[in-house]
Structure formats: structure tokens, C-alpha cells
Amino acid sequence: MDAVLATPALLPATSRHGRSAVTRAVRRTLADHRSSGSPGSHDDVVDDVLHALRDGAPPLRPVLNATGVVIHTGLGRAPLSGTARAALLDAAGHTPVEFSLTTGARHRRGDAVLQALTDAVPGAESAHVVTNGAAALLLAATALASGREIVVSRGQLVQIGDGFRLPELLTTTGARLREVGTTNRTSPADYADAVGAATGAALIVHPSNFWVGGFAGTPDVRDVVAAVRAVREDVPVVVDIGSGLLTRRSTLPEEPDAASVLAAGADLVTASGDKLLGGPQSGLILGRRDLVERLRRHTLARALRVDKLTLAALGTVADDPTDTPVHRALTARPDELEQACRALADGVGAGAVVAHDGVVGGGGAPGHRLPGFALALPAWVGARLRHGEPPVVARVVDGRTLVDPRCLEADERGTLLAALRAALASGPG
Numbered sequence: 001m002d003a004v005l006a007t008p009a010l011l012p013a014t015s016r017h018g019r020s021a022v023t024r025a026v027r028r029t030l031a032d033h034r035s036s037g038s039p040g041s042h043d044d045v046v047d048d049v050l051h052a053l054r055d056g057a058p059p060l061r062p063v064l065n066a067t068g069v070v071i072h073t074g075l076g077r078a079p080l081s082g083t084a085r086a087a088l089l090d091a092a093g094h095t096p097v098e099f100s101l102t103t104g105a106r107h108r109r110g111d112a113v114l115q116a117l118t119d120a121v122p123g124a125e126s127a128h129v130v131t132n133g134a135a136a137l138l139l140a141a142t143a144l145a146s147g148r149e150i151v152v153s154r155g156q157l158v159q160i161g162d163g164f165r166l167p168e169l170l171t172t173t174g175a176r177l178r179e180v181g182t183t184n185r186t187s188p189a190d191y192a193d194a195v196g197a198a199t200g201a202a203l204i205v206h207p208s209n210f211w212v213g214g215f216a217g218t219p220d221v222r223d224v225v226a227a228v229r230a231v232r233e234d235v236p237v238v239v240d241i242g243s244g245l246l247t248r249r250s251t252l253p254e255e256p257d258a259a260s261v262l263a264a265g266a267d268l269v270t271a272s273g274d275k276l277l278g279g280p281q282s283g284l285i286l287g288r289r290d291l292v293e294r295l296r297r298h299t300l301a302r303a304l305r306v307d308k309l310t311l312a313a314l315g316t317v318a319d320d321p322t323d324t325p326v327h328r329a330l331t332a333r334p335d336e337l338e339q340a341c342r343a344l345a346d347g348v349g350a351g352a353v354v355a356h357d358g359v360v361g362g363g364g365a366p367g368h369r370l371p372g373f374a375l376a377l378p379a380w381v382g383a384r385l386r387h388g389e390p391p392v393v394a395r396v397v398d399g400r401t402l403v404d405p406r407c408l409e410a411d412e413r414g415t416l417l418a419a420l421r422a423a424l425a426s427g428p429g
């Protein structure tokens, strides 16, 4: 700490921002470095401190995602499309979020957006939107099974990310977990045996961030529904699909989607809005009208309500689920990405074009390869890019900085080239 504070390079910053601001920035930077697991060199720390002190940059400013990770949680998950950005600006002032311009009367909050969602998902009689995927599950578990049992497979009691454990979320609702099957195998009969007078719901979770090989298997939604119904007709089957595809996508054949799950007999589907759907942070609830109404009318629903900006952006995604940066990044052609890397290499007169797989990220589609390319540059370029304007986040691995153009929209490529030039021109220092 003292060694960093004594660095001559920080003197101008100290006279400009004051000693306590610099001390705070040093402390925060050192803590960040320590918690990242790879503490940087003295010079790295000084660099980062100077960057943190730079004037005027709002904390949530735009950055370029050159990591090849499509749903990057650290970078805000799904970037919104131009249409979605325009829609949320339009909604920023007064907007008829709970008001009908036709009749002049109050109506269901976000009615047009909910309508667009049910239109987009065959088999969804009704829809409701909450703050995120976890909230959708929380609301479903509370409204359907508080004080009762949720029948769920042991193989699906997963931890998702950042210490978020699904079973803990479920039990905070006052529901009891009735675990069935084993870690690697669960059969329809296991569900049937567990359903009884105390059952509030049966839950199927898509274990989105890992996959199980070998002697393993969980039954299809259709078979679980049949097994549950054979014992009790009135037990709702809820499916948490996680990633939020509305309908089947041939480019992601392993990912479950809301329409298919409802067609298989599920009563409710819950999903995230800002993973593969490519929308704003939100949680989608789709399915049987009476059940969606029960959730919407629950007291907890008010605490999980989304704002008009979220609804506005989500509406555009429901209207056209393929007009999203996420969809474009997932379907980018390898030859086109290679060409983009060559153009960058030519533009900066440095680096090598190397094969580089993108990943879906956000805990989705584990093991799904997205073949592509990156521009490989010296490792020191990584920090220079991060500290540039706009900041560019690339992967630094095995002594190289890998700049992957997959997640950049076409109009961001020129900005990336300029940022690369500036970073290289600044030299290794």
C-alpha cells in the first residue's frame, strides 16, 4: 500500500484529486487485485489506480466485449438491440404502462408486452414478468407451494452462479423440498411415488451450467407430467428452463424452450430474460391462465414487479426474438469472424489470427462450442485495452491477449480497431 502510494507516477493525481481519494483508489484496486486471484505487478496496480481516478467516466459506461463470451455476467449479460434501446428511451417519460389509450381506463400492467409474449409462445395462455429468473421461481414456489411440498429431482438441485443455490431459494418460500431419485438418475415413478396430499407443485429444473455423462438421466417433461397426473390431476408441473428461448432454435438444439415445454404438458414455465433471449434483466412466467393469475395476484408479486423500461425493452424482444445482438453473436459465421480478425490485424499491422472458440456463457449451454477466431496480441495489450476509451475487455491467457470480434455489432468494429491502435501505440510501458 505505502509502496504504491509513494510511486512518483501518482503525484500528479494526488495534487489533483487529493490524498484521501488516491488512498481510497489504491486500497480498492489492491483489494480487487487480491480477490481476482492473480495480483498484478506494481506497475499494473499503479495503472489501474490512475484509470480508476480518471475524470468523468460514469461507472456503467459502454465497453466493448471482445471476450467471445456471449452472455457475460460481468459485462451485464445480454446487450440490448438498437430497437430495444430506442424503446426504453421512448418509455422513459410518461408512457401508458397501466393505461389503455383506447378506452381511457386502467389496464393490466405491461399489457401489450405480455400479449406479445403470449403471441410469441404457442401454448402460453398468459404471461407475467418479474425482476429476474430467480424471482420467477421464487414467486411460483411461494404462490403454489408455500407450506406444502415441491417434488423435485435430486439431480436438479443445482447451484447456478455466485453462490446462488436453487434449493435454498425454494425453501426460503416456506415450501418443503420432496427430493426424488438420485444425483444421476430419476424416473417418472420416483415423481409418482412422492406426489400426495401435501404436494404443492412438481418442479423440473434445466441444469443449465453443467452436464452429466455416463449412467445418468432424468425423464422428459411429458413423462413427469403423466406420472404426476396419474396420482393427482391438480398438481401443477413447473419447469425452470433458465435460458429463456421462447421457441425451438435449430442453432441451439440442446436448449429447452418455453413452447416445447408447454406442448409437453407443463403448466408453467419460468425463464430469464437476459440470457439467450437477449433482453433486459427480467424473469418470464408463461403458461396456464389460472396459475399465472394466481402468481400475479400474490402479494409477493408487487415486490418483484418490473419497471416500464424493462417492459419496453422486453416487448421488442418478444416481437422479434432473432433481432438481438445475442442471436447475432451466437450465429456469427466462422469465416466472417476470421475475415474480421484479418481486417483488424491488417489495420493495426500486428498480431496473429488464431482459432478461438466463443462460449454461450451466463451458465448456458455448457459444452456448446462456438467455433471462431481471435486476434492474438502480446499480454500487456490487455490492460491497455481495458484502460482505453471506450474500454475493451479481451481475454488474457497463456501470455497472450485474445481479441474476439464475435460479440461486437457491425458498427462497433471500427471503434475496436481505433481502440487497438491506441493501445498498441501506448507501448508496453
Ligand SMILES: *Cc1c(COP(=O)(O)O)cnc(C)c1O
Residues within 6 Å of the ligand: 132, 133, 134, 135, 137, 160, 205, 206, 207, 208, 209, 240, 241, 242, 243, 271, 272, 273, 274, 282, 283, 363
Ligand atoms: C440463470 C438461471 C436462473 C436464475 O435466473 P436469473 O435471471 O439469473 O435470476 C434460474 N434457473 C436456471 C436454470 C438458470 O439457468
